Amino acid sequence: MKIAICDDEKNMGSRNEAIVKNALQTCGIGCEITTYTRSENLLSDIADDAFFYDLLLLDIEMPDISGMELAEKVKGFLPNVK
Numbered sequence: 471m472k473i474a475i476c477d478d479e480k481n482m483g484s485r486n487e488a489i490v491k492n493a494l495q496t497c498g499i500g501c502e503i504t505t506y507t508r509s510e511n512l513l514s515d516i517a518d519d520a521f522f523y524d525l526l527l528l529d530i531e532m533p534d535i536s537g538m539e540l541a542e543k544v545k546g547f548l549p550n551v552k
């Protein structure tokens with residue numbers, strides 16, 4: 471499972487990554503997690519570089535592009551992302 475976490479607070483992104491890894495390992499599910507601190511970087515990787523993710527965990531309040539706006543923009547590139 472490929473997962474992207476985006477949170478403008480680096481410590482929260484790292485914390486969420488640890489929680490997700492632990493939960494998935496407990497269930498025996500392998501994962502690859504990429505953590506972003508800027509929504510623009512995640513959007514660029516998906517839109518410009520064709521990165522694929524199965525799941526996005528987005529902070530709602532972020533500078534420039536909020537998590538809600540980012541989710542809407544990404545749907546065009548990854549229509550089945552959760």
